[in-house]
Amino acid sequence: MRKFFSFIGLVAFILLIIIVIKAVTITPWPHQKADALIALPDSAISHFSKAVQIATISPEDTTHIDSIHFNAFRNFLEQSYPLIHQKLNRTIVAGYSYVFEWKGTDTTLQPIILMGHYDVVPVEESAVKLWTAKPFGGEVKDSAIWGRGSIDDKSSVIPILEATENLLKQGYTPKRTVLLCFGHNEESTGTGAMAIVRYLKSKKVRAQMVVDEGGEISTDKIKGVKRPVAFIGVAEKGYLTMELSVEKKGGHSSIPDNETAIDILTKALFKLRKQHMPDTFTPTVEEFLDRTSGSSTDFLNKMALSNRWLFGGVVKKIMSESAEGAAMLHTTIVPTIVESGVRENVVPTNAKAIVNSRVLTGETTKDVIDFITKTIDDNRVKIKISGDFNTEPSAATPFTSDAFKRIETAVYKIEDDVIPVPFLMLGATDSRVYREISDGVVNFTPVVDSKGYHGIDERLPIKDYQKAISFYTLILKEAQK
Numbered sequence: 375m376r377k378f379f380s381f382i383g384l385v386a387f388i389l390l391i392i393i394v395i396k397a398v399t400i401t402p403w404p405h406q407k408a409d410a411l412i413a414l415p416d417s418a419i420s421h422f423s424k425a426v427q428i429a430t431i432s433p434e435d436t437t438h439i440d441s442i443h444f445n446a447f448r449n450f451l452e453q454s455y456p457l458i459h460q461k462l463n464r465t466i467v468a469g470y471s472y473v474f475e476w477k478g479t480d481t482t483l484q485p486i487i488l489m490g491h492y493d494v495v496p497v498e499e500s501a502v503k504l505w506t507a508k509p510f511g512g513e514v515k516d517s518a519i520w521g522r523g524s525i526d527d528k529s530s531v532i533p534i535l536e537a538t539e540n541l542l543k544q545g546y547t548p549k550r551t552v553l554l555c556f557g558h559n560e561e562s563t564g565t566g567a568m569a570i571v572r573y574l575k576s577k578k579v580r581a582q583m584v585v586d587e588g589g590e591i592s593t594d595k596i597k598g599v600k601r602p603v604a605f606i607g608v609a610e611k612g613y614l615t616m617e618l619s620v621e622k623k624g625g626h627s628s629i630p631d632n633e634t635a636i637d638i639l640t641k642a643l644f645k646l647r648k649q650h651m652p653d654t655f656t657p658t659v660e661e662f663l664d665r666t667s668g669s670s671t672d673f674l675n676k677m678a679l680s681n682r683w684l685f686g687g688v689v690k691k692i693m694s695e696s697a698e699g700a701a702m703l704h705t706t707i708v709p710t711i712v713e714s715g716v717r718e719n720v721v722p723t724n725a726k727a728i729v730n731s732r733v734l735t736g737e738t739t740k741d742v743i744d745f746i747t748k749t750i751d752d753n754r755v756k757i758k759i760s761g762d763f764n765t766e767p768s769a770a771t772p773f774t775s776d777a778f779k780r781i782e783t784a785v786y787k788i789e790d791d792v793i794p795v796p797f798l799m800l801g802a803t804d805s806r807v808y809r810e811i812s813d814g815v816v817n818f819t820p821v822v823d824s825k826g827y828h829g830i831d832e833r834l835p836i837k838d839y840q841k842a843i844s845f846y847t848l849i850l851k852e853a854q855k
């Protein structure tokens with residue numbers, strides 16, 4: 375018996391040595407120095423300010439588009455970017471979405487697509503007083519340009535245009551054809567992007583790379599990592615909306631049954647929220663952890679991260695502390711609408727809930743339906759698919775692909791000491807439909823710790839604006855190799 379314990383002790387000791395060695399020898403991601411950013415082109419700031427002042431609010435109902443503002447934006451583009459309108463071929467689709475074609479000298483090469491959307495979400499009436507600048511003022515103060523859309527997503531659209539106009543001014547002609555694609559309703563239905571993709575498909579376009587809004591450069595998102603991390607989106611989660619409904623005879627609220635339709639539905643929702651689908655390290659998350667763990671300054675953290683074969687459960691637990699971390703690890707399921715009842719003294723006959731799910735890579739919408747059915751385990755709750763946007767999770771753009779490598783190269787040149795990491799997009803963007811015409815979709819917005827996205831005091835620091843123009847200039851030049 376003593377022999378047995380000394381054997382166990384020896385195994386534990388060896389294991390400890392291996393764990394510590396792995397943690398000590400894991401090297402930080404290479405350090406590097408960025409290039410100088412390119413100087414802001416003349417009028418770049420006034421262009422951006424004007425773009426924000428035009429309230430291109432996404433129409434909830436696409437037939438009710440505010441044509442005054444959308445036409446004003448078209449005029450703004452024509453006046454601010456004369457060379458683009460002279461030298462590139464503009465196609466208008468779905469009324470207000472645009473494709474600008476910059477023909478390359480070698481048409482045998484697959485084109486690259488730089489894209490974004492210029493519609494914005496509205497500002498709630500009650501939130502206006504909480505802003506410290508006018509939501510559509512385009513004010514320049516504290517070294518930033520303020521207003522709705524200054525991040526989402528005019529911070530992609532305008533820098534792409536500035537970079538292109540500037541290169542045209544320098545007489546630059548790309549080898550590979552460049553397509554600039556701008557949707558006008560990403561924040562509502564996304565039909566503009568769909569129409570663009572239909573148009574490109576009709577032209578038999580297959581793009582080598584598509585760059586859309588997405589992850590950012592962040593300096594404080596990962597515990598223990600003090601270096602800037604560039605989150606480059608390579609895959610999107612799937613999307614599924616379900617309706618759960620219960621029908622049970624109601625009646626007078628003075629003599630309620632032991633269990634009502636509301637009770638049955640509530641119990642079902644409670645069960646659904648109490649557990650979740652399994653946590654998984656997808657290849658994207660594995661790579662993300664591999665790239666960042668060596669740069670963690672917290673030794674215990676580093677030890678767990680570099681020994682995931684043993685501490686995988688601990689790492690999952692740490693990641694799950696934040697909602698974003700948890701959403702990277704599993705399929706999320708959450709009720710978003712609950713409806714029942716008409717009068718305070720009537721027990722309702724119907725109770726209904728809408729449940730929204732974002733499906734992890736490697737799982738399917740069918741897996742989610744099976745999970746919901748099994749978890750609720752009550753056939754009085756009727757479950758059916760609802761909504762028009764249901765999609766399976768996307769394939770992932772490999773981090774060894776040219777598209778990913780080009781983003782990496784450009785990121786190194788605009789940010790000192792940055793760690794570029796692949797990242798799973800948690801929300802859906804316009805580029806999801808572009809996966810039909812490209813295997814190289816990447817989601818990245820070259821801004822640092824953005825503020826006010828969809829909220830109050832949205833603003834783009836001028837330094838980030840300069841970074842974004844430099845980034846797209848590099849992409850336009852790099853992608854020609």
Ligand SMILES: [Zn+2]
Pocket residue numbers: 491526527560587
């Ligand atoms: Zn957006």
